[in-house]
Amino acid sequence: MINPQPPLTPPPEEPLPDSPAIFEGRASLERLEMLAEKGVLNRAGFERALVLAGYIPNGEGWRRFLDYSLLALAVAFSLSGIIFFFAFNWAEMHRFTKFGLVEAGILICLGFAYYRGLNTLPGKAGLIGAAVLVGALLAVQGQVYQTGADAYTLFLYWAVFILGWAIVGLSGPLWFLWLVLLNLTLWFYGEQAGFADELTLFNLLFALNGLGLALWEVGHAWGCGWLSGRWEPRLMALAAFIFALIPTIALIWSWHSPAEIDRSMVIGTVLYLVLTGAVIFIYTYIIHDLFMLTLAAFSLVAVITSAVVHEVSRTDFEASGLLLIGLVIIVQAALAVNWLQRVARSWEVAHG
Known part of the structure; x- marks a missing residue:
């Protein structure tokens, strides 16, 4: 008696264009490109999918970008115009005129x-404009009355005076x-008053920016929507x-x-490693x-290259x-770029 052979199991086939498997997961750029290559999306559909997924800005996105850009330019040009107006007409203006114009600008912004x-x-x-003009007012006060105060006191008073606005404004840029x-x-305190060791100043500046970065990310994680911006924490990390x-x-x-090795060097190195x-x-x-990881990677390149x-x-x-x-720089840069690419691909896989 001949035993019947079990039926052969066909190998798994690659998902066809009409298979639902290729439609599962997040609409990543790689997935959309795969759908276009398989013929699921034609050229018009692929471009439309890129717009819907946010990879290409639509009309609303461009309008929002132009609104933000023009608003930022308007604030910057207005403040710079006020500053240059004072610089050009400084000698001919009465001191009360100087104070009155700056204070009027603050009130208008508020x-x-x-x-x-x-x-x-x-x-x-508008609140940011008022905060910047507070600095102009302090500068006018120092120049009119020739107080001779150190520069760091101006920035300290400036920070103290706008702290209340920063609290109520809930503005990341502010x-x-x-x-x-x-x-x-x-x-300026370190430059004018001085520290026992110059590197102590850099350690304190690192601590200030590192603390600011940590508080920003924690606040964003706790749901503070006004801390959703990414350029501010990136600049803090760069400074740190x-x-x-x-x-x-x-x-x-x-x-x-x-x-020649002192305590500040050791503390700074430990802080850098942490x-x-x-x-x-x-x-x-x-x-x-990925920007933060790029900072970390190329800071290591700088350290190893220095050694x-x-x-x-x-x-x-x-x-x-x-x-x-x-050769050391080339190898390090290649390894850093390769690592960053692998991390980015792992994020795409994790997101589906």
Whole structure:
């Protein structure tokens, strides 16, 4: 008796254009391109899908972009016009005229912000304009009465005076302006009053920007919609990396001279390592932000390159040494780009 052979199972076929498998998941750019390649989407359908998915701005997106851009330009040009008006007519203006014009500008900006509402973009822009003019008013006060105060006191008073507006305005750019003023206050205090160690100033500036970045991301995670902007935390992270890299590279170049190594270098290096590890973990697995990972990757490139340059400069800094440095930079850049690409692809897979 012959045993019947079990039926052969055909190999799984690639999803056909009419198969629902290819329609599952998020409308990523790669998925839309696959649908176009399989003939599911013609050229017009592919372009329409890109618009609906947000990869190509539609008319509403362009209108919103132009509104925001023109509003930002209007505020910037208005404030710069006021500043240049004072610069050109300074000697001919009475001191009360100077104060009156700046104060009138502040009141107009505040009135406009109140009229449009602090929950609207024009209202927030008006509040930012008033905050900037407060700095102009303090500068006028210092020049008219020749107070001789240090520069850091101007930025400190400026930050104190606009703090209330930042609290009630719920504006990310206004809070970023406030953080910039704190940075300038600390910087000029370090330059004029001085610290025992210059690197201490960079560690404090790192702590200020790192704290601002952490509070921004935590606030956004807790649902503060006005902290949804991404350019502000990216600039904070950029500043934090710059201020942390300075003592780190200083430690590298003092490595063979233990007497030159001080506590600020060690603290700054530890802070840099903590920042880099935190940024890589948080922005890879919690908040997907390729810009932040790029900062971390190329900060490591800067650190490793500094170490190589320091060692080469101690032995051979001729053509062979320069060639080695160039090769190290090329290899690091290639590895960094490859890692960033793999992380971006893993996000696409995770999102479907």
